[in-house]
Amino acid sequence: MWEYAGVCAEWQWSTLVGRSCRELYIGGGGVALGYLHQDEQTAVRFISDPLDAGSGLRFYRTGDRVKYLPGGDIVFLGRVDEQVKIRGYRVEPGEVSSLIQSCVGVSAAVVIARADHSGVYGLHAYITVDADYEEEALWLHLRSGLPEHLQPATVTVLPVMPQLPNGKIDRQALPDPVQAPRADATADVLWTPLQEQLRDIWALLLEESGIGLGMTFSVWAVTHCWLSG
Incomplete structure (x- = not known):
């Protein structure tokens, strides 16, 4: 990790951007x-040293927006591309x-990622509609155009989108999402054979039968160990 941090600090911060907020590169x-x-994707994310092409150094564009503090600490500010991780997949809500x-x-429409009470992140959509809107048609549209892990867990219809003074959507003002599950979101439909095998392994290790598809097993494992003393 020292090698990563040293190269990153020397190139990304001291040489190029000082203490401004930029994307974090790791080399x-x-x-x-x-x-x-x-x-x-490799051509986009893995790049050669832009300051010295002959150095042989390569950098990975993390997509993380960070800021370098005077004391040497790096603060994570969010994603440059607004990507989030859902069930281990990187997802861009804008798409x-x-x-x-x-x-x-x-x-x-706007889609955001929110964590539920157990800390599991899911996508939640907020929409405004006109007279032609049909809920069933929307879900059919989503199922035909998106893989399962990209489909929003909820869709909330709003009378009007909350906006900032500059006209952009005020995401902080969006209400809590509707908690009613999708009609097609049944456990029997969602589990693949491989997922069932992994579920059974974790159920045996954690002595827990109620495992859901989006649960974070690392949190469950730590909790289980703590309860077991």
């Missing part, structure tokens, strides 16, 4: 060669918003 001997069979807004009857 060093431990940086991977790229993504397996994903040449396009889901665009698909929702393309549905007939939806006039505006």
